[in-house]
Amino acid sequence: MDELFEKSLLYDFYGELLTDHQKSIYERSVFDDMSLAEVAEEEGISRQGVHDLIKRCDKILQGYEDKLHLVSKFVSIKKKASDISLLSGEMDPAKMKGALKEIAKLSEGIIEEL
Amino acid sequence: MDELFEKSLLYDFYGELLTDHQKSIYERSVFDDMSLAEVAEEEGISRQGVHDLIKRCDKILQGYEDKLHLVSKFVSIKKKASDISLLSGEMDPAKMKGALKEIAKLSEGIIEEL
Numbered sequence: 001m002d003e004l005f006e007k008s009l010l011y012d013f014y015g016e017l018l019t020d021h022q023k024s025i026y027e028r029s030v031f032d033d034m035s036l037a038e039v040a041e042e043e044g045i046s047r048q049g050v051h052d053l054i055k056r057c058d059k060i061l062q063g064y065e066d067k068l069h070l071v072s073k074f075v076s077i078k079k080k081a082s083d084i085s086l087l088s089g090e091m092d093p094a095k096m097k098g099a100l101k102e103i104a105k106l107s108e109g110i111i112e113e114l
Numbered sequence: 115m116d117e118l119f120e121k122s123l124l125y126d127f128y129g130e131l132l133t134d135h136q137k138s139i140y141e142r143s144v145f146d147d148m149s150l151a152e153v154a155e156e157e158g159i160s161r162q163g164v165h166d167l168i169k170r171c172d173k174i175l176q177g178y179e180d181k182l183h184l185v186s187k188f189v190s191i192k193k194k195a196s197d198i199s200l201l202s203g204e205m206d207p208a209k210m211k212g213a214l215k216e217i218a219k220l221s222e223g224i225i226e227e228l
Binding site: 013014016017064067068070074077078081082084085088089090093096097099100101103104107108110111114 | 127128130131178181182184188191192195196198199201202203204207210211213214215217218221222224225228
């Protein structure tokens with residue numbers, strides 16, 4: 001998985017468990033693509049301080065995932081839902097029965113995962 | 115939602131964020147249906163201590179849900195997946211197209227929620 005995409009998933013799921021201060025700096029540095037120097041200047045702290053805070057947030061977010069595994073669950077469910085969505089577009093009447101059978105498996109897979 | 119079922123969902127999702135000590139007491143009191151007195155005796159603490167610990171855990175678990183809303187998201191996804199599963203059992207060829215159309219909506223609903 002692309003590193004930024006992975007960070008954004010972790011942040012989407014667990015970001016609310018960070019403090020407002022952490023969120024604000026993390027968002028600007030990681031997602032708004034501001035430089036450490038820019039964020040440091042805005043916050044009145046050192047570049048090293050911004051750097052350390054980002055590393056710390058990454059560790060906190062990854063720590064939640066290591067315990068709860070909700071992002072990996074979500075990725076797997078989303079993949080199955082996308083496959084169902086594709087299969088549900090089957091227009092050939094002769095293939096609909098097969099599509100429904102595949103959909104049955106996928107939907108049961110989602111239910112088991114939850 | 116049934117209170118015990120709700121507690122078990124919250125615990126399934128966020129229980130790993132409790133300490134081992136909290137988990138152990140919470141599981142026995144809430145899920146194994148042991149009395150406060152029994153758990154208190156096993157742990158060598160007062161009944162009031164067990165009672166307070168359970169209330170505190172309930173508050174912690176609910177606090178995570180209030181911030182992250184992952185249980186409510188997953189309950190909603192599970193409902194949609196169950197509906198898809200039911201629809202995928204359609205055996206009447208004349209109704210398969212309609213079933214696939216419903217499934218398309220539901221699967222897109224799941225994707226949007228994630």
